[in-house]
Amino acid sequence: MVERHHVEEIAEVLEGRASGRDSYVDASWRRCVELYGMDPTRSDPAHIVTETEFRIHRDQADWMIGAARSSLQGLFRQVTGQNYVLLLTDAKGVCVDFYGDDLLVDELRKAGLYLGSNWSEDLAGTCGVGACIVTGEPVTVHQDDHFGNAHTGLSCTSAPIYDSLGQLAAVLDISLLRSPAPKSSQNLAMSLVTAAARRVEMANLMAASRREWVLRFSTSPEFLDVDPEAAVSLDGAGRVIGATRAATRMLSGGKSLIGARIDTLLGLSVDDLPDLMRDRPTEDRVVALGDGGAVFGHAIAPQAPRRAPGQPIAPALRVRGGVLATLAGGDPAMARLLSQAERLAPTPVPLMLCGESGTGKTKLARAVHMASRRGGFVALDCAGADVEDLGAALSGQTGPGTLLLRRVEDLAPETARVLAGLLDAHPDMRPIATTGRVASELMAQGTLPPMLYHRLAGAVLALPPLRERQDLGWLIDRLLRRRDGGEMRLTPSARAELMARDWPGNLRALGNTLDVACALAETKVIDLPDLPAAPRSPAPEQDLEAVLDACNWNMARAARRLGVNRSTVLRRIRREGLRAPD
């Protein structure tokens, strides 16, 4: 009886009358007859692919099965005892993973709710998985919503899973062999299956983006770090290279985000991402949306590149990841320094960072602060700072924080005298000092009182000048990617010129040079004439011998006089073949 009524209802829909069911059901019925030539009176058994076909489908979906496993297990636990069965199908509708009650396996297998069954609409008729694949949306196909008589007892709720490029990759289905008559009985199943699909997309994006920045979003602060709603992955220039479906909806109303720059979608740029890392209070991590709304953001820094097999790295050189790992691209001295910085970061040890101007001391200090997971960050330029400025910087600081003292050699003597006492009064504030001088000279030459020096220089980290770094090429690429939307390229001769320069102004000068070059280049390609002239060395090279003579060939003194470091003097002596008088 029910069957006859079902066939009549399908005939009415074909004649153009609406059935009162969900519109995707009517549309699917029409496709079944008009497109696939199906007959609703037939009772075809479930379609099961062959062993060999199943192995191929399963192998191809292996990555998805792995990404989905923990979400599926969580979902199955939630519905335990309610006779639900979970199916994960690939984008063609073939079931590649299955969670169900062992006692029901025979019955489930017969109904096609099992591994290897093919639920594509052109074979199985109107069904949850099939309609989900066609519409790309979550659906519930309940009892006689199904087209074929064989399936009209089932209730199937299916949600699509998209890969990070926005392609349909799989379908997650939760089904019942027997269910209550009202379709609304499956509303809870619908919310469970869509939430699980969202988590699978998130897990998949995270697994694919270990070496990229990931920005996760939540509308409520309490779920931001534990169960965010949406996420994008970004390249170094801040362009979207992956997104979950929810992020595509949230940020562009469903239009693909791939290739879009984050600053065109949100009120932030790629340089702001460190401010959204977990060490910041959640309520400070608010991101403005293009439509005037706002969400909470959580940025996750790229992890360190994985080692090539057979290429061991000494434990001392290993930087596990996080923001510190983004500061260098394989320079051995930097790798050693960053590894030490990583281990010192969570401790309260005061740090002194030394190096020529523009070598990245301030940037390193910020990165150490982020890796330390301390709360507040206060920065103070020591030049011109008086006791009041110091007191003001420290007042109101509660809980563990970082006090950055920039160019500590410029501290006025009276400020230097009270600083040690102020630090003692704020034991939670970990000082990080930067200096352009060799650390030990600060005390030896009386620039800092010994007590203050010892209070600040718990560990000394010396940043190498740019001309000594072996990752100059990597740095050029990295800085270039951050400019003009990451589209600028260098001609080989322009690159060779940059690689050959001495860079007395270090990373700051490199950044400025690239800014000028990007502005002057008429196309997206920077050529030799677009590069500003290299700054002249502070001391002309022909003066070196005279300076050395004047300093009695004391390298350290000559280096100070020339405003360069000792290794530069040694390098020039070798290059010019100079010899100390006997």
Ligand SMILES: Nc1ncnc2c1ncn2[C@@H]1O[C@H](COP(=O)(O)OP(=O)(O)OP(=O)(O)O)[C@@H](O)[C@H]1O
């Ligand atoms: N590892 C890095 N990668 C990319 N850019 C960097 C890096 N380190 C520093 N920079 C950039 O170089 C410039 C100078 O860096 P920073 O201010 O940290 O140098 P500094 O050593 O503290 O300089 P100063 O001694 O003059 O205060 C900044 O624009 C910074 O963003």
